[in-house]
Amino acid sequence: MVVMKMKFPFQKRVKLAQGLWLLSWCATLAGAITFALGCILKTELRRRAEVMDNSDIHVVPNTLMIVGLASLGINYFASKICQDALDAGRFPRWKNMLKPYFAISCFFTVLMLLAVIMSYVMKGNLESSLKVGLRNGIRFYKDTDTPGRCFQKQNIDRLQMEFQCCGNNDFRDWFEVQWISNRYLDFSTKEVKDRIKSNVDGRYLLDGVPFSCCNPSSPRPCIQYQLTNNSAHYNYEYQTEELNIYLRGCREALVNYYMGLMNTIGAGVLSVFLLQGSVLVSLRFLQTSMEAVAGNENTEIETEGYLLEKSVKDTVMEYVGPLMTFFLLTNQVEEGATGAPAGP
């Protein structure tokens, strides 16, 4: 049962080879673009690495870079093969290489599709990584004198200003941590002593946010401190005030940014995947139609080309069969060996 048989007269074969040559050079360019897109995504993820807890999400750009490099090689060989295809003398030397070549190419093409699917699947992973990273960032905001955390304040401030966000879930996260270092608190004043005694952990908590939460679009100068106290400011009601500080949380802002970036990149990679797939299908048709010509005196005869010699199931068994027998055989040998000493 041959899959997708098609008749190929000589002219059609020539046109197929020429079209495939052009297509494979386009696909080489597309592979380079995929590599570049992977590099861009990795750079963007590295820039905000301080607010991410783990680097699991880096598997997406790493896969894209590997696939980009591999497709450069695959398409280069494809163009070489189709250049030799119409010359009956030079085509046979590719015969042995074609089966592993197709196996490897299919593997990397499927990997490309997997990378795009992974970028959607790992959204939850990214979100939890950002949640932990931002929580730590806010907690260590005041530790500008601790080695290893000196720049946490600067990073969080710049992040909040650039992404127009405040806090982890929202601005209230700043009310739950002490973000002013003890070095700048006058412990002899009554106000400071009251605040510290007012909670179990002895922390200086206040209903204020850092200046980087301020929204420049607000018509009034920024209100940072005593945010929940309406009487502390003239003509101010915190329940209805929307423009004073950023209301969005930084986790949501960063997740949206990265998902938008990965959507754009995913769309590009999907089109590269389709291009690569069409290159492989055309190459398979060219190969099978040229193989039927081999050995014939007249190279201009009409031949048949097909995708798979047997049905899909049989072909899969053909490739996976050797692997399965290898694993099953080793298991059986081991079982036999353990069975023998356990015997009498």
Add this chain to the structure above:
Amino acid sequence: MPFMPVKFNLQKRVKLAQGLWMIYWLSVIVGILIFSLGIFFKIELRKRSEMMDNNESHLVPNLLILVGLLACGVSAFGGKVCHDSLDPVKFAKWKPMLKPYLLLCCGFNALMLLTVLLCFLMQFAVYLTLAEGLKNSIKFYKDTDTPGRCFMKRTLDMTQIEFRCCGNNNFRDWFEVQWISNRYLDMSNDLVKDRVLSNVEGKYLMDSVPFSCCNPGSPRPCIQHHLTNNSAHYDYDHRIEELNIWTRGCREALFSYFSNMMNSIGMLIIATIILESADMAGLKYLTTALETMEDPENPECESEGWLLEKSVKETFSEMLAKMKTLGASNQVEGGDAAEAAT
């Protein structure tokens, strides 16, 4: 006595034509680069036009766009002439256009020289416009309810954040204006009344700056208010505190940004002038070498190429004489008209 003659055989002529063709295409790319830099500069001026009182001069970017387009056109034409030069049939149709083309190139080089001068001189104009514009921006910071100035606050805040600067000369400019609108001041409060009465014009002045002056690199949370009052904050001395707010003024920051841009563009145009002059010299050599072939049928013959047919002095005196005769013919016509009138 030709000026700077060089002997050419066939090989040398072919090499000159090929090399010149490549240099012309390089000039086209440089022309495109100048065009895009002109557009970039225009966009940057538009973005900051609120800081410059909306009366900044767009002369330099417009001139850059024109120069870029002209460079592309002139170089593309020169490249086409080079390409056809080794084929006598095709070259014959370009021959009559060569003299006006070279004169056009000379004029174009003069235009580029003018552009370079403007690039370096207009920086003074930008500096003065910035000084005036920023002063007004700070004055109108609080007018977020006045049509036409609603976004001044946001623009100035974003500029101070982006360029890491505060105020016009420095942060003390904020102490001299009222930057909090009366809508948000409780006029029944004693403190507010004291401050308003403390100066002649009745403005609410204080030693504070907006939040956009804050430096994120400071180890302590930003101190915006009571900046000159050491006792208002714990462990604070305003004379030695450097990291709290940006100490640089926005005029200096914006000016250094624009001046760097204009200097780099000026350097690029100087390089383009040198490139175009090399193009012109090469083309002159190529055309004269092709014209002085003794035997037009035999392409392998030797010929001589030069920059000017006579020496520099003689060429100048010839040009002056030509201009005088042009002037004289006007006088003769004037004389005839006067005779006819009487």
